[in-house]
Amino acid sequence: MIYRMNIVTAITGASGALYAQRFIHGLVAAGVQTHLVISPLGRRLLHDELGMESVDLGVLAGTDDHNISLYSYNDVGAKLASGSFLHDGMVIVPCSSNTLGAVAHGLGDNLIARAAAVTLKERRKLILCHREMPLSPIDVNNYKVLTDAGVILAPANPGFYLNPATVGEVVDFVAGKLLDLIGVPHTFDTRWDPKNIRPPAKSV
């Protein structure tokens, strides 16, 4: 039997829908079985930033040939809500401060928070790609609580040392970093190599 990775992915109502789209492109390209939950505000961001009238899995995947299962945000009885469902980790991208706070305090009143709580209790990898600026003191406290609990905080904080020339390259830097953290191979350009530095873009 061929083993296929299972990754839980959540999209919440923080800016940066493109990060989610490119992260999911990477999962699908690697043949990962993707278990997707989107919060109501996450759906709004998909509309506002990607122009999606309704969730379009083909657009999120970059292909109609994908292994994405979409779960209802309110269904806290879905299999992702149980520790008996085996998976290889969970990534919330982008992650709002609201969901960050819910995860930090162990809430479970929606499938995203519940799946994250279960991922933590089962000691699986949980990665939050938080997006907010500036951080509130409460966000900073939540970072500490989450880090102490073993969560990886991977804020949407792209590096520019590869001299990106397009928004897509900036986005792919973050998406590729998330794929590295969850252990999915990808071809996004994220590696620093001092022997192969691209010249700076002349303008943006």
Ligand SMILES: Cc1cc2nc3c(=O)[nH]c(=O)nc-3n(C[C@H](O)[C@H](O)[C@H](O)COP(=O)(O)O)c2cc1C
């Ligand atoms: C257009 C738009 C952009 C937003 N961007 C952010 C953001 O970058 N970070 C954040 O923490 N909240 C942001 N919010 C607020 C969250 O969507 C809001 O707190 C919501 O309750 C989050 O719910 P969720 O965590 O269930 O998705 C934004 C809201 C809208 C409408």
